[in-house]
Amino acid sequence: MGAFVRSSRALAFGAFTSIALSTAAVADENKFGYSITISGASDYLFRGISLTDEKPAFQPYIEFTYGIGYLGIWGSNIGSRELAAEGFQATGPWEVDVYAGIRPVVGPVNFDLAVLWYTYGARTNPGGLTKGDLDYVELKASASTSPIKNWTFGLTGYFTPDQDLAIPQTATVEGSVAYELPHYREFAPSLTAQIGYATSWSSKYFGNGSGPFVGDDAYAYWNAGLKVAVDKFFLDFRYWDTSVDAPASLAEYQRLADSRFLFTAGVTLP
Template structure:
């Protein structure tokens, strides 16, 4: 689901650093631009839950940023969580996630920034006739002060295949600190509320470090965990997808 932490950080850095030039003693408006990234990871986690059943993922993304602050982008990844839920009687073939999003971001002051928009998660494939489609659209809003960011995502549709789960929400509090040039400490805690589905709401958290270079490459190592119920988030293979795990990522932004 979903832009990874590294893609979010890379996008935030590039988009909060507008280019300016002096002409006749007046600043020039920041130019439109296209940014993107490719990421390889040993396990694709979204909100603390494995989407690839402990297997690697490859994740490209690209975004157009207008000088006004408006942006639109797409992001993708291989997944297995839907096919992992298949049974002989109810086969699911989806193995790809494609996300499309658009929003507006800007600065309120040198230290304060905001971001609002819509994000859609799409999973092409075939599903049983009585299966609730996992396609999800969320509205989101975030407020950032220096390295602290608070974001809320609100489901305008059913949430990732849960029946009658419209109006679910996810709150995300994160702190990122560049403690040395090129080195960033990443920390996060979030809570997923799943409406009308008792036992599936949970909290997730993360701590990690990212090393970035001027050529656009970065490598990240993080420790992730949740308090999700094992009975709710164990797949057909018997793997608990909300377990504590270490994640290694290699990214290239452009």
């Protein structure tokens, strides 16, 4: 019941914020639209930590827009039988996330204010986890701007209320930069980089020095790479790393947060 109440409050707060800001923002003419992105990746990294046990991921996404408002649904395979059997990561075999928010534009700044709902097809395991136990809600606020030609700078904050077994209270901040390289025929390349920091507060489920991030209570992560768009197709080559230092009890899982190269390919329709 506690998790449900906290989730409901988070959703209500997010909805209220979105409505208030959308009323104040100058919106474009209301128009319905949609897009579908289908991609495959060599791994599923969530803020630098592998959620597929370093295995490939299939990740479809569909988004509906109306004016500055949007609703998106994203999915991926997740976890592995090996990790689930050991009780370390029993969230698989799939993850489906629902995003709802607004993207107002104020002068030269593009905002993105949203509520995110992460859901998992959790297997029953020796610890008693069942489907729905690990679902949680998160709030997002993002701003980006392009003050210099070909350059885009962004700052994003996430706040996750304490939701019992699912996740402790967590705050995450990310900074990003992108540089659009000269196009060559139909090829549109760009260089992008990101640095982030996530920290959690203790809760009854994540106490005694066992944090939610492979044993850590806080960590930094970063990535840099090249993205190339060719019409509706895109390729992304990226290097990831984190500061995670797993405790001795979870040392065998340190690999999930170690440095690696990530390759992603996909198409966006229509």
